[in-house]
Amino acid sequence: MRPERGYVLCDPCLGRLFGSGNILHCEKRGRIIRGKGRDRPSECHICKGLCPSLEESCGPSLWGAAAYEFETFVVGVRLKSSMAERDDEVRSRCRLAGAAALRAYVAAMLSSYLGAMTGASVDHGAPELSITADLRDNTAEFHPRPVVLSGRYTKSVRGLSQKGAPCGGCAGEGCTSCGMLGVDTGGSVEGVISGHACGTYSARRASFTWVGGEDQESLVGGRGRPFVAQLVQPHRRGLVHPATVRLGGVVLHGLREVRSMPQLPVRFRSKVRLAVSAKGEISDDTLGRLADLGGSTLAVYEGRRRVERAIHSASHSRTGPGSFELHMEVDGGVPFKRFVSGETVFPNLSDLLGTVCSCGGFDFEEITVERGGHPGARGGTRRRPRKGPARPAGGRDRPRKT
Ligand SMILES: [Zn+2]
Ligand SMILES: [Zn+2]
CATH class of the missing domain: 3.30.70.2510 (Alpha-Beta Plaits)
Structure with a gap:
């Protein structure tokens, strides 16, 4: 009795189930197993003719990949459940637990077509393009990996x-x-x-x-x-x-x-310039109290949470009888308007100067990420240099692969 136990199978299914070696060569192996002189059946119990005509029927659905730039990809496959069930049934009846599943064969063949078409290679880890080929209606979905900028x-x-x-x-x-x-x-x-x-x-x-x-x-x-x-x-x-x-x-x-989004939270410092005005005039002596701010620590209350923020340096310049600019380098996360007015930040300018102060605005002169905290630093740039010359941004109508 022949190994396929009376099942009528196409060459690819025969080679896939009863041969061994490269999954892409199933059809050739199937021909050899069938032997000379035996006609190829017009039907296949498992795939109903899908496998021998895979490229013609499913190839076009992959052409949508041309809309994406990618060097690595993976193809997943959706089959009719009845087809997958027949495949399981034959593998079970013929004790072929180790043979490649129909789904794996189809995915490998479609990957091979796409690779030949685009020059891209299969990557099961973090492919740049994930494709789901739906063989129930010969369509495909394309999911490009996000770009992190x-x-x-x-x-x-x-x-x-x-x-x-x-x-x-x-x-x-x-x-x-x-x-x-x-x-x-x-x-x-x-x-x-x-x-x-x-x-x-x-x-x-x-x-x-x-x-x-x-x-x-x-x-x-x-x-x-x-x-x-x-x-x-x-x-x-x-x-x-x-x-x-x-x-x-x-x-x-x-x-x-x-490669990846930054690890949060990112620690950073800001150099800021605050425009402050007081309710009345401020004497030089009073303004001199600001000299103590450099090197001090602010207690910032957010609801019931208390966090500390360091002031690394501070200097001021008078802009009018009751107004001045304050230059500070501080830890990230200081609410500047509240630091001036005195709400829930201690010490604060209103308390320090003994008069109600308000913040007319604040500008950032520099923002410095602290060591080891640069966004995107983890993993660095791409692991693998791209083939060919770097492509400039813009001119995006130029097709990359044909
Ligand atoms: Zn078949
Ligand atoms: Zn809208």
């Missing part, structure tokens, strides 16, 4: 909040007026960077991790505030960005792709 921004205009409000047209769901980003792209740093990054990468949307934040009216100078943006559903990747990107009042510096 690290950079810094400076802000030279007032009236721009850091975090974006959800788009008024769609409440964050994505609509045509917000370019499907779900965020109001004009009125915030987040919106401006989202618009640029998602446009450059043809990504669906961006989610941000900021190293501290500032007021809507604050400027951010120096080398800028670090941030990391995760771009979801990117069509492009592996881009090299110019050292600076000007987006109106927001300028991006040192934009680059990194």
Whole structure:
């Protein structure tokens, strides 16, 4: 009796179940097992003819991958459950527990076609593109790995909040007026960077991790505030960005792709300039009390939680009879307006000067991430250099693979 025990099987299924060796060569092995002189059946008990015509029937569904840039991929397969059941049944009846499953064969063959078509290779760990081929209707879904972008921004205009409000047209769901980003792209740093990054990468949307934040009216100078943006559903990747990107009042510096999101919380220090005005005049003697601030520690109360923040240095310059500028280098996370007015921060300027003070605004002159805490530093840049010359950002209509 033949090993397939009366089951009518196509060459690929025969070779897959009763041969051994490279899964891609099942069809050839099946022909050998069948032997000369025996006709190939027109039907297959398990796959109903799927395997011999796999490339013609399922290949086209993979062409959608051309819309994405990737060097590594993985293919998953959805089969009709009846087909998978027949495969299990034959493997069980013929005691073939070790033979490759139909699903594994189909995934390997589709991976082989896609690899030949694009030059990309299979990676089961963290592929740049995950594809699910649905053989029930010959369609495929494409899930590109998010791109993580690290950079810094400076802000030279007032009236721009850091975090974006959800788009008024769609409440964050994505609509045509917000370019499907779900965020109001004009009125915030987040919106401006989202618009640029998602446009450059043809990504669906961006989610941000900021190293501290500032007021809507604050400027951010120096080398800028670090941030990391995760771009979801990117069509492009592996881009090299110019050292600076000007987006109106927001300028991006040192934009680059990194492996992973930063470990939180990120420790950092800020150099700030506070504009302070008191209710009345302040004498030079009174103002001199500010000299003690450098090297002191602030107790900051957030509800019932108490945290300490160091003031590393402080200096001041008078700007009027009852007003002055305070320059400080402090740990990240000091609520500056409350530090001036005196609510829930101790010591504070109102207590120190013995008069009610208010903060007219604060600007950031520098933000420094403390050692070991740079966003995206963990894992560094890509492990593996890309083949070929670095591709510049922009000109994204250029197809990368054909
Ligand atoms: Zn078959
Ligand atoms: Zn919208």
